Amino acid sequence: MEKDRLQSIANLAKxxxxxxxxxxxxxxxxxxxxxxxxxxELDTKSVTEEEIYEWSENRVRPDILGQSMTRDExxxxxxKFENGYIVVPRVIET
Amino acid sequence: xxxxxxxxxxxxxxxxxxTSFELCSLYLKRIEENDSKIKAFLYLNKEKILQEAAxxxxxxxxxxxxxxxxxxxxxxxxxxxxxGERVSCGSKILENFISPYDATAxxxxxxxxxxxxxxxxxxxxxxxxxxxxxxYQITKNPFDTTRIPGGSSGGSAAAVASxxxxxxxxxxxxxxxxxxxxxxxxxxxxxxxxxVSRYGLVAYASSLDQIGPFSNxxxxxxxxxxxxxxxxxxxxxxxxEKPFAVTDLLNSDVSKLxxxxxxxxxxxxxxxxxxxxxxxIDVLRSKGAQIIELDFSIHSYSIxxxxxxxxxxxxxxxxxxxxxxxxxxxxxxxxLEDVYVESRSKGFGDEVKRRILxxxxxxxxxYYDAYYGQAQKARVLIKRSYAEYxxxxxxxxxxxxxxxxxxxxEKTKDPVQMYKADILTTSVNLAGLPAISIPAGVDxxxxxxxxxxxxxxxxxxxLLSFVKELSSLDECKINLPETIQ
Numbered sequence: 001m002e003k004d005r006l007q008s009i010a011n012l013a014k015x016x017x018x019x020x021x022x023x024x025x026x027x028x029x030x031x032x033x034x035x036x037x038x039x040x041e042l043d044t045k046s047v048t049e050e051e052i053y054e055w056s057e058n059r060v061r062p063d064i065l066g067q068s069m070t071r072d073e074x075x076x077x078x079x080k081f082e083n084g085y086i087v088v089p090r091v092i093e094t
Numbered sequence: 095x096x097x098x099x100x101x102x103x104x105x106x107x108x109x110x111x112x113t114s115f116e117l118c119s120l121y122l123k124r125i126e127e128n129d130s131k132i133k134a135f136l137y138l139n140k141e142k143i144l145q146e147a148a149x150x151x152x153x154x155x156x157x158x159x160x161x162x163x164x165x166x167x168x169x170x171x172x173x174x175x176x177x178g179e180r181v182s183c184g185s186k187i188l189e190n191f192i193s194p195y196d197a198t199a200x201x202x203x204x205x206x207x208x209x210x211x212x213x214x215x216x217x218x219x220x221x222x223x224x225x226x227x228x229x230y231q232i233t234k235n236p237f238d239t240t241r242i243p244g245g246s247s248g249g250s251a252a253a254v255a256s257x258x259x260x261x262x263x264x265x266x267x268x269x270x271x272x273x274x275x276x277x278x279x280x281x282x283x284x285x286x287x288x289x290v291s292r293y294g295l296v297a298y299a300s301s302l303d304q305i306g307p308f309s310n311x312x313x314x315x316x317x318x319x320x321x322x323x324x325x326x327x328x329x330x331x332x333x334x335e336k337p338f339a340v341t342d343l344l345n346s347d348v349s350k351l352x353x354x355x356x357x358x359x360x361x362x363x364x365x366x367x368x369x370x371x372x373x374x375i376d377v378l379r380s381k382g383a384q385i386i387e388l389d390f391s392i393h394s395y396s397i398x399x400x401x402x403x404x405x406x407x408x409x410x411x412x413x414x415x416x417x418x419x420x421x422x423x424x425x426x427x428x429x430l431e432d433v434y435v436e437s438r439s440k441g442f443g444d445e446v447k448r449r450i451l452x453x454x455x456x457x458x459x460x461y462y463d464a465y466y467g468q469a470q471k472a473r474v475l476i477k478r479s480y481a482e483y484x485x486x487x488x489x490x491x492x493x494x495x496x497x498x499x500x501x502x503x504e505k506t507k508d509p510v511q512m513y514k515a516d517i518l519t520t521s522v523n524l525a526g527l528p529a530i531s532i533p534a535g536v537d538x539x540x541x542x543x544x545x546x547x548x549x550x551x552x553x554x555x556x557l558l559s560f561v562k563e564l565s566s567l568d569e570c571k572i573n574l575p576e577t578i579q
Contacts, residue, residue: 006451009451009454009455009458010451012454012458013409013450013451013454014413014416014434014435014438015435015438015439015442015447015450015451016435016436016439017439017447025444025447025448025451028448028509029448029451029452031508031509031510032401032448032452032509032510032513033452035397035398035401035510035513036398036401036402036452036465037398038395038398039395039398039399039402039465039468039469039472040464040468041395042392042395042468042471042472042475044468044471044472044474044475047471047474047475051474052470052471052473052474058330059330059334060330061327061328061330062327069194069195073194074194074419076192076194077191077192077194077419077420078419078420079417079418079420079421079422079423080423086418086419088418088430088433089427089428089429089430089432089433090429091429091430
C-alpha cells in the first residue's frame with residue numbers, strides 16, 4: 001500500500017491525517033495487511049452464497065404506530081439545536 | 095461482606111440480613127478506596143445509586159420486591175445505553191452523550207430491580223484487548239496494577255475482580271468478555287449470537303457483538319443470563335429460541351462427557367498456561383471423561399478473518415458518527431465537509447481509525463472480493479469446522495488467553511501482536527457459539543489463568559451445568575485479591 005492509496009481510503013472514510021500521522025498509519029496498515037492477507041490462501045470454492053447467509057432470516061415487527069424520539073430529546077443530544085432544528089454550517093455558498 | 099460471592103450476597107439480601115443500601119454503600123466505599131489504583135470507573139453517581147438502593151429496600155420491606163434480584167448491584171460497560179446516563183464508549187466522540195433510551199438488556203435488568211453502577215471503562219468502541227485504547231484512562235489488573243486487565247471490557251472485569259462489584263455486564267465481539275475475565279480470574283460468558291438483544295449496545299461489528307455477564311461465581315452468570323435472554327422486537331437478530339432459565343441447569347456427569355481439545359496447540363501458549371491446562375484435562379480424564387483431539391488447523395486463519403469482517407462492519411457502523419445529530423462536533427466548522435471530517439478525525443482515537451481504514455479498504459471497489467468476500471466464505475469454513483466438532487464432542491476446552499496478563503504498554507506499539515491476544519477467542523464469535531471463561535488457577539507469578547469452554551449453539555444450560563462441576567475442582571480455584579497494591 002502506498003501513501004496516496006491510503007490517503008484516498010481515508011478520504012472515503014471521512015478521516016484526515018496530518019502528514020506526520022500518515023507515516024505511522026501506513027506502516028501499521030501494511031503490517032496488518034501482511035497478516036490478514038493470509039485469508040487469500042484458503043480454498044473457499046466449496047462455499048456458496050446461500051451458506052454465508054443461511055443464518056439470517058427476515059423478521060419484521062408488527063406495523064403498529066408507536067412513539068419515536070421527541071424533538072425535546074433530540075435537542076438534548078444534538079451538538080447544535082435551534083428553533084426545533086439541528087443546525088449545520090451553511091451548505092450553499094453565496 | 096464485599097469479598098463474598100454473588101450467590102451469598104443474593105441470599106443475604108433475600109433473607110433480609112443486609113439491605114441494598116448497606117450493600118451498595120459498602121461497594122461504593124470499596125470503589126472510593128481502590129479505584130484510584132484500578133481506574134475501572136469513568137464516572138460514578140453515588141447519590142443516584144444510593145437512591146435506587148433505598149427505593150429497592152422500601153419495596154422489599156413491604157413485600158413488593160420486583161424479583162429475587164431486587165437491590166443487587168451490577169456494573170455496566172460504558173457502551174450499553176442507560177436512559178439519562180452518559181454512554182461514552184471510551185471515546186471522545188461521545189464524551190458528552192447522555193443516552194435518551196434504555197438498551198433492552200437494561201430494561202430487563204431494571205424490571206427485576208438490579209441497581210446499576212454504569213460507566214465501566216473499555217477500549218474505545220470495544221476495539222482492543224487491554225483497555226489501553228480508552229480515550230480516558232488505562233484500567234489496571236487487580237492482581238498486579240502494573241499489568242493490563244484485558245479488554246475490551248477491562249473495566250467490568252477489573253471491577254468484579256477487585257470486589258468493587260459482584261457482577262457486571264460487558265460485550266464480546268472477538269473475546270472482549272472472555273479474555274478480560276481470564277486475565278482477572280473471574281467468570282465471563284459470551285452467549286450464543288442472538289441469545290441476548292443487542293438493542294442499545296453501541297454497535298462495533300453487528301454480526302459478532304453480544305452482551306454478556308461477568309461474575310465472581312457461576313451462579314451470577316446463570317442468573318444474569320436468565321434475565322437477559324430472549325427475543326426482542328427491537329432486534330431482529332435476537333433469537334426466538336426458548337430463553338435460558340436457571341431451572342434448565344442439571345447435574346453434569348463428567349464421566350459421560352466427551353471433551354474436545356486442540357490436536358495442534360499453538361506455540362503462542364506460555365508454559366504455565368499449557369501446564370495448567372493439561373493438569374485440568376488430566377483431572378477430567380481421571381474422572382472418566384473422554385478426551386478427543388480435534389483438528390484446529392483452520393482456526394489459524396480466525397484472526398485474519400475476524401479482522402476483515404469486524405473492521406468492515408465497524409467502518410459501516412461508525413459512519414453514523416458524523417458530528418451532525420449527536421456526539422462531538424468541532425468548533426466553528428467552515429463548511430459541512432469539515433463537520434464530518436474534522437469531528438471524526440478529532441473524536442476518534444488511533445485504533446478506531448486504523449480499523450475504519452482497514453474496513454473501508456476491504457469493502458472498496460476492486461478489493462471487496464479478495465478481502466471481505468473471501469473472509470465471509472472463510473467464516474463459513476470455521477462454522478463448518480465447529481459443526482463437525484460438535485458431532486463428536488459435548489464441549490471444547492482451550493485456554494482463554496495464550497498468556498496471563500501482560501504489562502501496560504507491552505503491546506501498544508505493535509497492533510498485530512495485540513490482535514494475537516485474541517487468538518483463542520475470535521473463532522467462537524465467527525461461528526456465533528456460546529463460550530465461557532472460568533478461573534483455572536494461577537501462573538508462577540500468581541496471575542490468573544482462564545479456561546475457555548465452548549458449547550454448541552443455544553446450549554448455555556448444558557454449558558453452565560458443566561461449569562458448576564468444573565469450577566469446584568481445586569485446580570480451578572483462585573482467590574481474588576483483598577488488598578489492591
